Amino acid sequence: MSNYRPYLAVALLLASTTALMAQAPAAATPVVPDAPPQVSVPPKMPLNPALPTIFVVGDSTASNGPNLGWGSHLGNYFDLTKVNVANRAIAGRSSRSYMDEGHWDSTLAEIKAGDFVLLQWGQNDGSDLGGPGSRNARGDLRGDGDATQDVTQAVGPKMGQLETIHTYGWYNRKYVADILAKGATPMFLSMTIHNSWKPDAAGTLHVALDMRFGPVMWKIAEENHLAFIDMAPVEATRMESVGKDKASLWFPIDYVHTSPEGAELNAQSVVIALEIAKSPLLKYLKAPLPIPPDVETATKTSETALAANVATASVTPPPRPAPTVAPSTDVASPATAVPK
Amino acid sequence: MTKFPFTFCAASAAVLSLALTGFASAQVAGTPGPPLPVPDQTNVRHDAPLNPNLPTIFIVGDSTARNGADLGWGDHFAHYFDTTKVNVANRAIAGRSARSYMNEGAWDKVVAELKPGDYVLLQWGHNDGGGPLTPSFNARGEGKGVGEESVDIPITRPFTTGPLAGKTTETVHTYGWYNRKYIADARAKGATPLLLTVTVRNIWPMGPDGKPHIERDMGYRDFDMQIAASEKVPLIDMATVAADKFEMLGVQTTALLFPIDHTHTSPVGAEMNAASVVTALKSAKAPVVQYLAPVVGPTK
DSSP: OOSOTHHHHHHHHHHOSSOOSSOOOOOOSOOOOOSOOOOSOOTTOOOOTTSOEEEEEOOTTTOSSTTTSGGGTGGGGBOTTTOEEEEOOOTTOOHHHHHHTTHHHHHHHHOOTTOEEEEOOOTTTTSOOOSTTOSSOOOOBSSSSSOOEEEEOSSSTTTTSEEEEOBHHHHHHHHHHHHHTTTOEEEEEOOOOOSOEEEOTTSOEEEOOOOSSHHHHHHHHHHTTOEEEOHHHHHHHHHHHHOHHHHHTTOSSSSSOOOHHHHHHHHHHHHHHHHHTTOGGGGGBSSOOOOOTTHHHHHHHHHHHHHHTHHHHHOOOOOOOOOSSOOOOOTTSOTTTSOO | OTHHHHHHHHHHHHHHTHHHHTOGGGOOTTOOOSOOOOOOOSSSOTTOOOOTTSOEEEEEOOTTTOOTTTOSGGGGSGGGBOTTTOEEEEOOOTTOOHHHHHHTTHHHHHHHHOOTTOEEEEOOOTTOOOBSOOTTOOSSSOBSSSOSOOEEEEOSSOOSSSTTTTOSEEEEOBHHHHHHHHHHHHHHTTOEEEEEOOOOOSOOOBOTTSSBOOOOOSSOHHHHHHHHHHHTOOEEOHHHHHHHHHHHHHHHHHHHTOSSSSSOOOHHHHHHHHHHHHHHHHHTTOGGGGGBOOOOSOOO
């Protein structure tokens, strides 16, 4: 298990205080990894065709080198003689770029009737749309609906082509349609929490729940009568229960990416959120995890907030003008940090 | 999950039986012929007894709702509901139009089952094609439109059951008239009728943008809207929900869901159409959504 390639990339990420969103950097020089060995299911482990599979489709928060994404820990909680757990998340991807680069076609080819697909998008969906000076061209139009914008791509798999870019909601609805057409079951996961704290009126520090992408996911789940597995309030409750200083230890890289321990805890948050949702996936668990105090209340509060923000989050702003100058090459500026 | 291996076997068996049950064109209204064999339903059996203490959602339509074991969306519908609170009864029959379903007495049987508080999902169109009503009108369809015109035609093969038993002439009405009768009959029994738009076909005409787009209206949309408005019934626009999904899948993937012809789906396509009905019911805030099973993750 330890002779497993993304290791070097991860070690680099760990060593770096600037490396950020996701694109796993190419390893230049060998570095002794200080991450623990892979604890869960290696990404390329063959799936038992006789079993249903739980697919994880998302970004670096779910898959960030061995052990740093929660999707690499999720298999620890399931009885793998009853279900496959396949982490198909890829660092750096948005709902759009995972499709553009062909990853979704590959994953979809693996999905069979009766499987389950956990969709978790948002961290990279606020990036630029592409065009002159773009670095990764992975953003999508904000909100939900049929709005599109045509952009001639300067980088990426559609380099030199005019790409019709859709809304965040459109891409997520496309995932749902593709999964349903396979006879499988799509489910949405709220985004993982950022290590970003703000005081309330009483001065108590809180972490914020995402209200930009979450309400769109929640709306699509609600309309299609699909599960919305709200892991965010579970994670937020845990972070707030230990406080900023201790919780920050789970975020040694930046405010988005966790340590292996943070990833393990996030996987637990997914399991607990499945328990709160009374998901039929629970029948594949090795053993149920205890639901911590306050988490069910926090989940209800989160759902109320998601519902209240659907209208705002669904709006697609007018097309942005294509950039005329190259944006800063500062790789430390996280794409999700600046509201557009 | 366990149902899929079985249903795929059942699907191929059902394809074989299509000559009897599947194709709308195989059945000519006004000439009932022998009763059609009904395969076992993998979801809720057609003859499953209804709990008399619960309200019932009846599905009344054609092969797109019930087509062999598992090929119509109506056989994929019950699992969305809390069946401790509501019965789901798929009473659609392959090959029927709004007119022929009445003529052969199938509607009378549903009316006999209806009780106050029940719901009737009505979905017609695939077999209703017709034209102007003239004395030579004897096709299986109805008069085009929603008007009050009608024409009397001779019955060449007598009905042994149903409202036309023993009659020598049939009064043929318009699509709108038949739908208004379903609505009025349901209401007379204290039930709530809901009108569904017709399922989408795997037909992709070229759009003004030079790209193929799936057909969203096979010719009944305006009639359905007029009927819904005049009779004040909710219009459950599952066609638009389904078309949006197929459009996202594209021509090639959508074709996989229509292995028989451009009208009839696979079991997976039927499941998708059932999901589209649920979405359309929610969107219309139809009262039946109170009986939906809570979203507790995968519903299969």
